[in-house]
Amino acid sequence: MQKKTVNVNGIQKTIVVNPDATLADVLRKQLLLTGTKIGCNKGQCGACSVLMDGKVIRSCVTKMSRVPDGANITTIEGIGTPQNLHAVQLAWAVHGGAQCGFCSPGFIVSAKGLLDTNNNPSRDDVRDWFQKHRNACRCTGYKPLVDAVMDAARVVRGEMTMEELAYKLPADNKIWGGNIPRPSAIAKVTGTCDYGADLGLKMPEGTLHLKLVQAEVSHANIKSIDTSEAEKMPGVYKVITHKDVKGKNRITGLITFPSNKGDGWDRPILCDEKVFQFGDAIAIVCADTEENAQAAVSKVKVELELLPAYMSAPAAMAEDAIEIHPGTPNIYFEQKIVKGEDTEKFMEEAAYVVEGKDLYVGRQPHLPIEPDVGLAYFDEEGRLTIHSKSIGLALHAAMIAPGVGIELEKLRMVQNPAGGTFGYKFSPTIEALLGVAAMVTGKPVYLNFDYFQQITYTGKRSPFFVDIKLAADKDGKLTAMESEWAVDHGPYSEFGDLLTVRGAQFIGAGYGIANIRGIGRTVATNHAWGSAFRGYGSPQSFFASETMMDVLAEKMGVDPLELRYKNVYRPGDTTPSGCPPEVYTLPELIDMIRPKYQAALENAKKLSTDEKKHGVGVSIGIYGCGLDGPDGAEAWAELTENGVILSTCWHDHGQGADMGVMATGHEALRPIGIKPEAIKLVLNDTALAPDGGPAGGSRSQVVVGNAVKAGCDLLVAAMKKADGTYRTYAEMVAEGIPVKYVGKWAAPCTACDENGQGNPFPTYMYGVFLAEVEVDTKTGKTMVTKMTLAADIGKIANKLVTDGQIYGGLAQGIGLALTEDFEDLKKHTTMIGCGLPFIKDIPDALEIMYLETPRDLGPHGASGVGELPLTSPHAAVINAIYNACGVRITHLPALPEKVLAGLNAK
Numbered sequence: 001m002q003k004k005t006v007n008v009n010g011i012q013k014t015i016v017v018n019p020d021a022t023l024a025d026v027l028r029k030q031l032l033l034t035g036t037k038i039g040c041n042k043g044q045c046g047a048c049s050v051l052m053d054g055k056v057i058r059s060c061v062t063k064m065s066r067v068p069d070g071a072n073i074t075t076i077e078g079i080g081t082p083q084n085l086h087a088v089q090l091a092w093a094v095h096g097g098a099q100c101g102f103c104s105p106g107f108i109v110s111a112k113g114l115l116d117t118n119n120n121p122s123r124d125d126v127r128d129w130f131q132k133h134r135n136a137c138r139c140t141g142y143k144p145l146v147d148a149v150m151d152a153a154r155v156v157r158g159e160m161t162m163e164e165l166a167y168k169l170p171a172d173n174k175i176w177g178g179n180i181p182r183p184s185a186i187a188k189v190t191g192t193c194d195y196g197a198d199l200g201l202k203m204p205e206g207t208l209h210l211k212l213v214q215a216e217v218s219h220a221n222i223k224s225i226d227t228s229e230a231e232k233m234p235g236v237y238k239v240i241t242h243k244d245v246k247g248k249n250r251i252t253g254l255i256t257f258p259s260n261k262g263d264g265w266d267r268p269i270l271c272d273e274k275v276f277q278f279g280d281a282i283a284i285v286c287a288d289t290e291e292n293a294q295a296a297v298s299k300v301k302v303e304l305e306l307l308p309a310y311m312s313a314p315a316a317m318a319e320d321a322i323e324i325h326p327g328t329p330n331i332y333f334e335q336k337i338v339k340g341e342d343t344e345k346f347m348e349e350a351a352y353v354v355e356g357k358d359l360y361v362g363r364q365p366h367l368p369i370e371p372d373v374g375l376a377y378f379d380e381e382g383r384l385t386i387h388s389k390s391i392g393l394a395l396h397a398a399m400i401a402p403g404v405g406i407e408l409e410k411l412r413m414v415q416n417p418a419g420g421t422f423g424y425k426f427s428p429t430i431e432a433l434l435g436v437a438a439m440v441t442g443k444p445v446y447l448n449f450d451y452f453q454q455i456t457y458t459g460k461r462s463p464f465f466v467d468i469k470l471a472a473d474k475d476g477k478l479t480a481m482e483s484e485w486a487v488d489h490g491p492y493s494e495f496g497d498l499l500t501v502r503g504a505q506f507i508g509a510g511y512g513i514a515n516i517r518g519i520g521r522t523v524a525t526n527h528a529w530g531s532a533f534r535g536y537g538s539p540q541s542f543f544a545s546e547t548m549m550d551v552l553a554e555k556m557g558v559d560p561l562e563l564r565y566k567n568v569y570r571p572g573d574t575t576p577s578g579c580p581p582e583v584y585t586l587p588e589l590i591d592m593i594r595p596k597y598q599a600a601l602e603n604a605k606k607l608s609t610d611e612k613k614h615g616v617g618v619s620i621g622i623y624g625c626g627l628d629g630p631d632g633a634e635a636w637a638e639l640t641e642n643g644v645i646l647s648t649c650w651h652d653h654g655q656g657a658d659m660g661v662m663a664t665g666h667e668a669l670r671p672i673g674i675k676p677e678a679i680k681l682v683l684n685d686t687a688l689a690p691d692g693g694p695a696g697g698s699r700s701q702v703v704v705g706n707a708v709k710a711g712c713d714l715l716v717a718a719m720k721k722a723d724g725t726y727r728t729y730a731e732m733v734a735e736g737i738p739v740k741y742v743g744k745w746a747a748p749c750t751a752c753d754e755n756g757q758g759n760p761f762p763t764y765m766y767g768v769f770l771a772e773v774e775v776d777t778k779t780g781k782t783m784v785t786k787m788t789l790a791a792d793i794g795k796i797a798n799k800l801v802t803d804g805q806i807y808g809g810l811a812q813g814i815g816l817a818l819t820e821d822f823e824d825l826k827k828h829t830t831m832i833g834c835g836l837p838f839i840k841d842i843p844d845a846l847e848i849m850y851l852e853t854p855r856d857l858g859p860h861g862a863s864g865v866g867e868l869p870l871t872s873p874h875a876a877v878i879n880a881i882y883n884a885c886g887v888r889i890t891h892l893p894a895l896p897e898k899v900l901a902g903l904n905a906k
């Protein structure tokens with residue numbers, strides 16, 4: 001141990017530390033300065049950035065032995081407070097820089113470090129700085145962060161006042177469609193928002209720390225598990241195995257489609273008979289400290305009999321492959337698409353036919369900066385209470401309750417502020433493990449994943465292998481499509497059938513193709529289990545149809561954007577599901593983007609050299625808002641003496657659920673003249689708020705938003721007097737009029753049938769993507785120089801949020817196209833190893849063009865936005881690479897070596 005005197009945020013502190021402890025741990029655990037976040041804990045993401053003697057450092061890799069005595073440390077808490085914000089913090093809030101907000105403290109400290117040395121940086125200086133200091137953000141696409149630094153610099157230089165920078169409520173008291181910062185922004189930019197790991201540090205004494213014994217092989221029979229040595233380790237309270245689980249020890253996907261050959265009870269909470277994939281949990285060590293729990297993990301002895309591991313769909317589909325779940329075939333679900341007439345004759349008679357084989361979008365890792373984390377305890381009413389990053393509290397309660405062995409009424413689920421999920425938390429991850437541990441020990445328990453566990457334990461995007469054939473007449477009008485897709489869903493079936501349906505719904509979507517035949521297959525494998533990922537099935541689907549549209553255009557010798565223009569939905573056309581789209585907006589979106597596209601082509605010609613080839617690519621993207629069929633939600637609106645309480649579960653990945661509830665509710669409540677600050681939000685706790693449904697399928701703005709609006713409409717109607725004015729709270733009470741109203745909404749929709757036909761979604765989002773790239777012909781490396789999206793997401797609730805959603809989604813699309821993967825269990829296990837894009841990988845030139853076509857079924861005319869930007873940006877990038885250098889990539893990501901191989905083969 002070492003005694004140190006350091007100056008933390010201007011206060012002299014004498015501390016006793018382990019010289020090997022990291023500064024991040026000392027700040028967080030000893031000084032409880034939890035504004036400093038830990039993401040990768042490996043020096044890769046900058047979430048833990050602090051200033052030491054004026055320099056930006058990553059505190060997770062700074063040992064206390066390297067912190068000099070007398071060092072001046074500034075953490076986010078020392079930059080500014082909610083009552084006294086620094087310009088960088090205010091700029092972050094007003095530019096929407098904090099979505100999930102997990103990266104924000106690190107970025108803000110880093111930006112302060114920059115402005116202290118250079119108060120007049122260019123945008124490139126800012127980008128160089130964040131690149132150099134490895135500040136990574138998964139939500140924002142970085143552009144709003146640079147905008148924020150530029151404005152903060154203006155304030156620092158005295159060219160702008162804080163008042164000028166701050167958001168101002170318009171005179172008409174309207175926030176709908178505007179730029180008001182989200183309610184959680186100030187907590188996020190000041191480091192006062194407590195995420196799961198921050199709550200974990202503030203748990204009462206006696207809380208047990210959990211660590212997992214996990215599989216290090218991908219497929220095996222378990223012969224025995226011996227916990228005796230581990231149980232004797234210091235501080236160990238209990239080692240839990242499947243034998244201790246009171247319930248069925250399985251997580252269920254709840255509903256499986258009738259033709260699913262499995263029963264949906266295939267995912268163990270703790271492995272009993274088999275290991276199905278690398279990272280599977282086999283035992284939980286519960287101990288007094290994290291260190292003691294971790295030390296005992298390696299003492300648990302697991303005897304295994306190795307089985308062949310099927311690491312891709314084709315491998316698991318092979319004739320001689322054994323069943324991963326004995327009794328259930330590896331191909332456990334099939335979804336057809338049968339629309340219009342038989343396609344054979346159209347294929348024969350077509351003027352043009354193009355065919356693509358094995359078009360592959362891989363196992364994209366979600367890479368939120370915050371690793372998975374949660375805690376559990378019995379609350380004052382004796383309910384098993386589980387806090388986690390769950391974005392579907394009621395759904396997850398139902399999925400885990402029978403497996404854990406608790407009645408649903410005795411299970412309470414709470415969402416912590418989440419540092420990004422991008423869909424991986426549509427599935428339960430550690431909830432059941434926490435529940436089991438709290439039940440077995442009767443104590444509060446806490447489990448925090450490290451980043452390796454985050455990557456290897458949680459679900460991934462499911463790869464699709466797609467074969468596709470398009471037929472067109474002599475004018476380029478599509479007449480028929482044939483498709484076949486295999487979905488590698490990993491070992492666990494939950495929502496695998498639903499994902500396979502997405503292939504039927506979105507391969508070829510956007511075009512009025514009258515005749516379609518196809519079949520999709522869901523395949524169990526031993527690679528990472530498939531969980532939802534933003535876009536859910538659409539990036540895989542559009543990669544096939546949108547790259548083949550370019551192949552068709554080339555074959556016909558026509559412009560790829562104009563070929564799309566000819567074919568996009570117009571009145572009379574139907575979606576692949578056979579229903580008319582709710583609006584016909586794609587022709588106008590193409591009209592909007594056409595001048596940009598033509599200018600980009602000219603520009604690419606001018607810029608191209610033998611060494612650096614420039615190219616331009618387009619794609620269209622569409623996604624439905626809702627869970628298939630009559631998806632519904634509930635919300636409450638309650639008048640109080642001080643304002644209105646709005647309550648629901650609109651789960652927050654980081655996208656801005658709080659803003660969605662606030663903006664949608666406020667617009668409905670505007671007749672009563674309420675100010676936004678008089679609206680209180682009670683969200684995302686099953687004991688306090690009604691079920692809004694999971695925040696997946698970009699459904700919340702439409703489905704939960706409609707429920708919020710319905711509750712507010714009822715309240716406003718009840719408050720209205722005969723003379724058109726509104727009752728006060730006191731008048732309502734005096735007249736005995738109820739003050740609390742339940743808003744409910746259900747989509748008037750029907751799920752798709754066995755032929756993929758139906759009317760599954762109340763609204764859709766539409767976009768046209770334009771990518772501009774530069775390909776280095778010496779190295780094969782592609783840089784995206786600009787991305788543009790023309791988007792129709794209906795009426796906008798909050799423009800800061802929708803801009804941020806789109807920038808962030810485009811950045812993930814660039815990652816999907818060029819770098820991101822989770823395939824190699826040795827290499828793809830860190831943020832950098834997985835290809836997370838940093839600021840210099842994403843162009844500063846991100847442009848959005850909105851068309852706000854009001855939707856009849858959307859609240860105040862809104863559709864959704866979250867997933868649109870990740871439907872097909874990667875297809876535009878891949879088309880642009882072809883346009884630049886003639887290399888067509890069919891297997892993502894387009895790593896330099898693949899492009900180079902294509903160039904060499906030419």
Ligand code: MCN
Pocket residue numbers: 099100139420421422423533534535653654655656657658659660661694695696697698699700701702793794795796797798799801802805808862863864865866867
């Ligand atoms: N919104 C708006 N105007 C519209 C439509 C939406 O202002 N016309 C706002 C909404 O109020 C909400 C946000 O945009 O704050 C997204 O709305 P919506 O499209 O309805 O999606 P959900 O709220 O259901 O969010 C889920 C969606 C999905 S499915 C994933 S995955 C996702 C995403 O949003 N993961 C995210 N965005 C993310 N953003 C961040 N930062 N982190 C994630 O993990």
Ligand code: FES
Pocket residue numbers: 037038039040041042043044045046047048049058059060061
């Ligand atoms: Fe320290 Fe990632 S760099 S947590």
Ligand code: FES
Pocket residue numbers: 097098099100101102103104136137138139140369419420654
């Ligand atoms: Fe940057 Fe979420 S806001 S990671």
